[in-house]
Amino acid sequence: MFLLYEYDIFWAFLIISSVIPILAFLISGVLAPISEGPEKLSSYESGIEPMGDAWVQFRIRYYMFALVFVVFDVETVFLYPWAMSFDVLGVSVFIEAFIFVLIPIVGSVYAWRKGALEWS
Numbered sequence: 001m002f003l004l005y006e007y008d009i010f011w012a013f014l015i016i017s018s019v020i021p022i023l024a025f026l027i028s029g030v031l032a033p034i035s036e037g038p039e040k041l042s043s044y045e046s047g048i049e050p051m052g053d054a055w056v057q058f059r060i061r062y063y064m065f066a067l068v069f070v071v072f073d074v075e076t077v078f079l080y081p082w083a084m085s086f087d088v089l090g091v092s093v094f095i096e097a098f099i100f101v102l103i104p105i106v107g108s109v110y111a112w113r114k115g116a117l118e119w120s
Contacts, residue, residue, distance in 0.1 A: 064116055071104050 082097050
């Protein structure tokens with residue numbers, strides 16, 4: 001039988017974790033000083049007067065490097081539990097993990113050969 005009272009801690013945690021950020025935004029909106037002047041609306045560049053337009057288009061290469069980093073970072077996070085229980089899992093899981101690692105490696109080699117990872 002499904003008993004709803006077994007999940008009281010879960011619901012309490014869900015409600016508290018939802019209310020705290022909402023209260024933080026409301027309190028900061030009420031207590032924050034409101035002063036919008038020309039100095040506040042200007043862009044800030046390390047104390048130096050801004051030169052040119054603030055909207056600069058970045059090259060796609062920055063995003064490519066960031067995506068490659070995120071892919072390998074997430075892959076490392078997923079491989080950690082597998083590595084901790086490697087002795088219990090067996091050969092089939094080793095083959096699956098090998099394929100899991102091989103797919104991003106093949107993708108990065110493909111991107112490297114196409115010149116997508118060239119910085120210049």
